[in-house]
Amino acid sequence: MISRGILNLLTILVLFVYPFVGYSSQLNVSNIVNNQDNYDQFNLHIPSSNWKIFDEQSKIGEIKDIRNVDFESSIEHDGAEWSTQFDAHNYYTPDEEDNYQLEINRFYLNYKNKKSGVRTKVGRQASSSTGVVGEIDGITLQIPLSSRFHIGASAGFPVSALEKHKIQDNKPFIVVNSKLPQLYNSVILKPYVAIQHLDGILNRQSIGLEFNFRKSGHSIYQMVDYNTQFNMVNLWLFQGQFRKSNNALYFMTLDYHRNPALELNNALMNETRVSSLKELSTVLSNREIIAQANNYSTKNYSATLGSSFPINSRLQIGADINRYDQVYNTFNSDELNDFEEHNYQNKLSTQLVASNLMGKKDTLSLEYEYTDAKYYDNSTILIRDQIELTGLYQLELEFRMDEGQRNDGELVLTTIPRAMLRCQCSKKLVGGLELGYESWNYSGNTQQDDESWLYTNVNFRLEI
Numbered sequence: 001m002i003s004r005g006i007l008n009l010l011t012i013l014v015l016f017v018y019p020f021v022g023y024s025s026q027l028n029v030s031n032i033v034n035n036q037d038n039y040d041q042f043n044l045h046i047p048s049s050n051w052k053i054f055d056e057q058s059k060i061g062e063i064k065d066i067r068n069v070d071f072e073s074s075i076e077h078d079g080a081e082w083s084t085q086f087d088a089h090n091y092y093t094p095d096e097e098d099n100y101q102l103e104i105n106r107f108y109l110n111y112k113n114k115k116s117g118v119r120t121k122v123g124r125q126a127s128s129s130t131g132v133v134g135e136i137d138g139i140t141l142q143i144p145l146s147s148r149f150h151i152g153a154s155a156g157f158p159v160s161a162l163e164k165h166k167i168q169d170n171k172p173f174i175v176v177n178s179k180l181p182q183l184y185n186s187v188i189l190k191p192y193v194a195i196q197h198l199d200g201i202l203n204r205q206s207i208g209l210e211f212n213f214r215k216s217g218h219s220i221y222q223m224v225d226y227n228t229q230f231n232m233v234n235l236w237l238f239q240g241q242f243r244k245s246n247n248a249l250y251f252m253t254l255d256y257h258r259n260p261a262l263e264l265n266n267a268l269m270n271e272t273r274v275s276s277l278k279e280l281s282t283v284l285s286n287r288e289i290i291a292q293a294n295n296y297s298t299k300n301y302s303a304t305l306g307s308s309f310p311i312n313s314r315l316q317i318g319a320d321i322n323r324y325d326q327v328y329n330t331f332n333s334d335e336l337n338d339f340e341e342h343n344y345q346n347k348l349s350t351q352l353v354a355s356n357l358m359g360k361k362d363t364l365s366l367e368y369e370y371t372d373a374k375y376y377d378n379s380t381i382l383i384r385d386q387i388e389l390t391g392l393y394q395l396e397l398e399f400r401m402d403e404g405q406r407n408d409g410e411l412v413l414t415t416i417p418r419a420m421l422r423c424q425c426s427k428k429l430v431g432g433l434e435l436g437y438e439s440w441n442y443s444g445n446t447q448q449d450d451e452s453w454l455y456t457n458v459n460f461r462l463e464i
Contacts, residue, residue: 104164107124117142120141121140124137131210132175133175148179151178151179157172158173176192192210200278201278206225206226209224211223232294233256234258236254237255246309250306251307255301258298263293300325305320307320308351316355317353348370353365358387379402392425393422419434429460
């Protein structure tokens, strides 16, 4: 039986020797290709202690030995650039030390031709084709037909956040998109068509448009996704910001989306008669399937309005308010009739940021946030100070305290102080040390016991 330490060592060696093995996630294509020299980079995150020191049951909890391994490399030759990235988490439980779970977040091979502008990426990735496409196992392609007109496509399988260890090959999809020429000043339009199947049946079909405008510190972004099977809007998003000459910033966000998104397989939720869409089509008509799927898709509304402006050269203040409302259908006891329920959340937050108060390169921020929700209310105070000690060392101190109350009468007070030291130990080696303490204190109508623990994390990044 191979020991845990040997397995970890083998994992590291494989990453060094075989950088092209793995999958990818949560990374924008625009952040991958750059004009720097060729590089290889290896990140290793090892918590030296993550146990609850005041809890007798701490050793039965989940422990992470090599929490994160991140490797990336890039090669450029004759106007072409090839790059790859690997990111994975390794988990194990002390009671089952042989039961390793290597969760591969992303792995891709990226190619860019600087002469033609063609880009393609293969593997697990965050698609850059359109905002409705998240993490995928597949391929993306972008081809410029002129300096302003681009076409692109994504094809593959969506990544399940809960089952990253497998590929959902029963959910193939394709998205075709384009970037139209700038019709007026800085206006950019990106229309797209998205089609997805499930077990051979058309599960989702939508058309959409992204609108982007940027000029002189002002920007407007709007996106709409319309499902042609349901004849309903699946998503509408508006984001706008306006910056004045004195650097005062005003912003607004309006968001409407269905969760889960409008898809036929929503009709299988709480369905006891059948287990697949193909079987459901023998029980219900297509119109009844659409109605049942729509019934299980929650409507979410949110609006945010805020601003920030400088008081002087060192101080800046900001505030924002947010309203969130969720509308969903629920069943009564006889499960024959449904009615609408609302779940709301109101949030107010303020921020004060101070720079160079101590005559050094430091940034002090104070934040307060109050949340009034249907089932709870919560207040948060956060104080953070970032200090550049020298050109090599940076120190960040943080103190956070949350006080919340649930509708059932439970009260909880959470206190989390921590300190993080970062070192540019050499030109290619960056190290970090984190020390923190976490305390949860319960009162009121509760059965919970108080908890507290001390933790430390050590990490480093090496560029080869």
